[in-house]
Amino acid sequence: MNKHNFSAGPSILSEYTIKNSAAAVIDFEGTGLSILEVSHRGKEFVAVCDEARARIKKLLDVPAGYEVVFLGGGASLQFCMVPFNLLNRKASYLDTGTWASNAIKEAKLFGEVDVVASSKDANYTFIPKNYRVGEDSDYFHFTSNNTIYGTEMRYDPDCGNGVRLVCDMSSDIFSRPVDVSKYDIIYAGAQKNLAPAGVTLAIVREGSLGHVERAIPTMLDYRTHIKKESMFNTPPVFPIFAALQTLKWYKELGGLEAIEKMNLEKAAILYDEIDRNRLFRGTVATEDRSIMNVCFVMNDEYKDMEADFGAFASAAGMVGIKGHRSVGGFRASLYNAMPKSSVEALISTMKTFEKQH
Amino acid sequence: MNKHNFSAGPSILSEYTIKNSAAAVIDFEGTGLSILEVSHRGKEFVAVCDEARARIKKLLDVPAGYEVVFLGGGASLQFCMVPFNLLNRKASYLDTGTWASNAIKEAKLFGEVDVVASSKDANYTFIPKNYRVGEDSDYFHFTSNNTIYGTEMRYDPDCGNGVRLVCDMSSDIFSRPVDVSKYDIIYAGAQKNLAPAGVTLAIVREGSLGHVERAIPTMLDYRTHIKKESMFNTPPVFPIFAALQTLKWYKELGGLEAIEKMNLEKAAILYDEIDRNRLFRGTVATEDRSIMNVCFVMNDEYKDMEADFGAFASAAGMVGIKGHRSVGGFRASLYNAMPKSSVEALISTMKTFEKQH
Numbered sequence: 218m219n220k221h222n223f224s225a226g227p228s229i230l231s232e233y234t235i236k237n238s239a240a241a242v243i244d245f246e247g248t249g250l251s252i253l254e255v256s257h258r259g260k261e262f263v264a265v266c267d268e269a270r271a272r273i274k275k276l277l278d279v280p281a282g283y284e285v286v287f288l289g290g291g292a293s294l295q296f297c298m299v300p301f302n303l304l305n306r307k308a309s310y311l312d313t314g315t316w317a318s319n320a321i322k323e324a325k326l327f328g329e330v331d332v333v334a335s336s337k338d339a340n341y342t343f344i345p346k347n348y349r350v351g352e353d354s355d356y357f358h359f360t361s362n363n364t365i366y367g368t369e370m371r372y373d374p375d376c377g378n379g380v381r382l383v384c385d386m387s388s389d390i391f392s393r394p395v396d397v398s399k400y401d402i403i404y405a406g407a408q409k410n411l412a413p414a415g416v417t418l419a420i421v422r423e424g425s426l427g428h429v430e431r432a433i434p435t436m437l438d439y440r441t442h443i444k445k446e447s448m449f450n451t452p453p454v455f456p457i458f459a460a461l462q463t464l465k466w467y468k469e470l471g472g473l474e475a476i477e478k479m480n481l482e483k484a485a486i487l488y489d490e491i492d493r494n495r496l497f498r499g500t501v502a503t504e505d506r507s508i509m510n511v512c513f514v515m516n517d518e519y520k521d522m523e524a525d526f527g528a529f530a531s532a533a534g535m536v537g538i539k540g541h542r543s544v545g546g547f548r549a550s551l552y553n554a555m556p557k558s559s560v561e562a563l564i565s566t567m568k569t570f571e572k573q574h
Numbered sequence: 575m576n577k578h579n580f581s582a583g584p585s586i587l588s589e590y591t592i593k594n595s596a597a598a599v600i601d602f603e604g605t606g607l608s609i610l611e612v613s614h615r616g617k618e619f620v621a622v623c624d625e626a627r628a629r630i631k632k633l634l635d636v637p638a639g640y641e642v643v644f645l646g647g648g649a650s651l652q653f654c655m656v657p658f659n660l661l662n663r664k665a666s667y668l669d670t671g672t673w674a675s676n677a678i679k680e681a682k683l684f685g686e687v688d689v690v691a692s693s694k695d696a697n698y699t700f701i702p703k704n705y706r707v708g709e710d711s712d713y714f715h716f717t718s719n720n721t722i723y724g725t726e727m728r729y730d731p732d733c734g735n736g737v738r739l740v741c742d743m744s745s746d747i748f749s750r751p752v753d754v755s756k757y758d759i760i761y762a763g764a765q766k767n768l769a770p771a772g773v774t775l776a777i778v779r780e781g782s783l784g785h786v787e788r789a790i791p792t793m794l795d796y797r798t799h800i801k802k803e804s805m806f807n808t809p810p811v812f813p814i815f816a817a818l819q820t821l822k823w824y825k826e827l828g829g830l831e832a833i834e835k836m837n838l839e840k841a842a843i844l845y846d847e848i849d850r851n852r853l854f855r856g857t858v859a860t861e862d863r864s865i866m867n868v869c870f871v872m873n874d875e876y877k878d879m880e881a882d883f884g885a886f887a888s889a890a891g892m893v894g895i896k897g898h899r900s901v902g903g904f905r906a907s908l909y910n911a912m913p914k915s916s917v918e919a920l921i922s923t924m925k926t927f928e929k930q931h
Contacts (some may be wrong), residue, residue, distance in 0.1 A: 253591075253769075289646035289791075296791075297791035298794060406807075414811045415772040415773070450648045
């Protein structure tokens with residue numbers, strides 16, 4: 218049976234990425250060796266790493282003065298690495314969910330943290346607006362897409378006073394164009410829109426570094442990795458190879474404008490069905506709906522059918538649509554590699570289930 | 575042509591590991607999905623991660639009170655993570671090479687560091703002996719195998735005063751049995767004897783944690799990862815899957831005693847040839863020779879043939895035998911997965927080259 222992979226992350230990757238990665242595990246670019254056993258300093262892999270960084274710069278139109286680095290440890294390590302490098306006295310954070318809140322917790326170890334707004338009391342069902350970022354902030358940190366709750370900020374906020382942005386884009390990077398010049402740091406775990414788990418991407422404005430007085434452990438200092446072009450120590454070779462395949466595929470798709478258009482279409486048809494179908498309802502404020510993670514629950518009068526729909530969808534090939542325990546219900550993650558046909562298959566399942574009940 | 579992969583790391587993995595990893599990139603255990611796109615919280619991968627940790631405990635005979643965790647960031651991140659968690663006032667370090675020296679640099683950010691001995695002045699060509707570890711040390715840190723210089727401590731040192739050990743075993747873990755009970759922490763980047771690059775293994779004595787007063791960022795606190803069984807955040811899924819394959823293969827080989835025996839044999843025949851062949855000589859003190867990384871140079875009178883031998887060996891299928899720039903000459907890494915037949919092929923190349931000159 219054809220599987221439709223709606224997992225929240227690690228999540229669906231393109232066939233192009235998977236096919237080329239599998240081939241490289243057997244023979245990496247004609248070297249006669251597996252990509253799993255080649256030196257990261259060999260010319261073949263250095264070329265892969267350089268090309269991946271260059272393609273990210275091109276795809277996101279990264280301006281001069283910024284560098285792209287590949288790191289280990291996941292986005293969660295960035296929660297402490299960002300304040301280690303940037304937080305002198307005070308930083309502002311927007312609390313839009315579990316990961317935002319985890320980032321806030323780490324920042325507090327390094328200085329004053331102004332949580333400018335939070336939607337925690339409403340179980341993070343909306344993105345707070347009308348907050349003010351003080352001009353004495355070293356940076357303003359936000360999470361562009363909240364994987365667990367299904368809300369998204371599909372824009373680059375403007376603090377209005379020159380304070381630059383730091384963003385955790387783990388679950389929506391490469392889903393739309395971004396104005397990188399507004400940011401000091403953009404970081405993202407790769408395991409949604411880029412590569413298998415094990416590599417984290419950071420885009421860093423070099424001018425933002427070197428202004429804190431604390432000693433920074435070498436591996437946690439972005440300058441270490443920028444200077445050595447992500448080769449200070451052994452980088453996660455295979456995930457970087459896979460990332461390059463995804464980046465090539467994005468070029469073929471027509472770049473981020475084209476990808477955003479596809480993402481908007483996929484999300485629109487699913488949200489339309491949720492709004493139409495008498496069994497289901499969305500869980501978040503309409504204007505803040507994520508186009509990456511679509512969260513929905515059974516309407517109250519059908520609440521006892523939740524397990525039934527889960528089993529029915531699973532039998533129809535839907536994978537990973539169980540909602541996070543913080544929200545319940547269902548979550549369909551529609552990352553870049555998710556084909557529209559899979560979204561249509563899910564919609565069809567919802568329609569059939571509605572007819573049967 | 576058959577390639578013989580002598581790379582220092584990332585390095586040769588068993589055919590078993592590579593074959594099974596390639597298959598899982600196409601279909602992970604009959605799920606119909608690639609291992610690259612499955613949730614780390616799915617039951618199939620949780621089972622993989624648990625089994626890998628359990629097999630490590632069994633293989634190394636890890637006593638009660640210790641836990642095994644998989645981390646990101648490489649062994650270099652452990653250089654700061656160890657003192658973050660263990661260094662209260664003073665720690666002792668043995669300086670046996672580049673990585674030991676990098677570990678010392680990071681520890682100095684956290685407290686007093688007593689470098690009990692160093693062979694730096696001799697370009698790290700031997701392992702210092704007769705040093706004394708003060709009983710006021712929180713721990714004694716050493717690097718069991720020095721990949722760059724080709725020296726190795728194939729024993730668990732005894733400080734004689736109850737001070738426990740911390741060891742970077744990145745390049746010789748699983749090459750021999752170890753008495754884990756002497757250690758507070760053993761850590762190892764996976765990319766030599768375990769898996770492709772991207773995951774780091776730590777074996778931690780739980781009783782050693784929680785005795786420092788400093789605040790530890792969540793991701794740098796071993797307790798975070800122990801408590802969540804390496805699932806606090808998304809772990810490097812694919813490298814952990816590959817690690818499990820290697821661990822299964824080690825069981826088939828007969829465990830660490832059997833593996834050590836094979837390693838000793840492989841190293842012995844190569845060192846014998848280096849000692850016999852009039853063109854070459856080893857670079858380190860005989861008693862400290864590593865069985866993982868065999869470093870050798872041309873004898874002085876044949877020094878100008880170095881590039882020629884490199885090209886000759888390369889034409890015969892030898893990969894990755896160029897020595898590190900700190901030593902020059904050649905380095906043949908004989909990790910667990912290296913078949914004796916490849917070592918014999920290298921020896922044959924050395925003999926042929928000798929006859930021709």
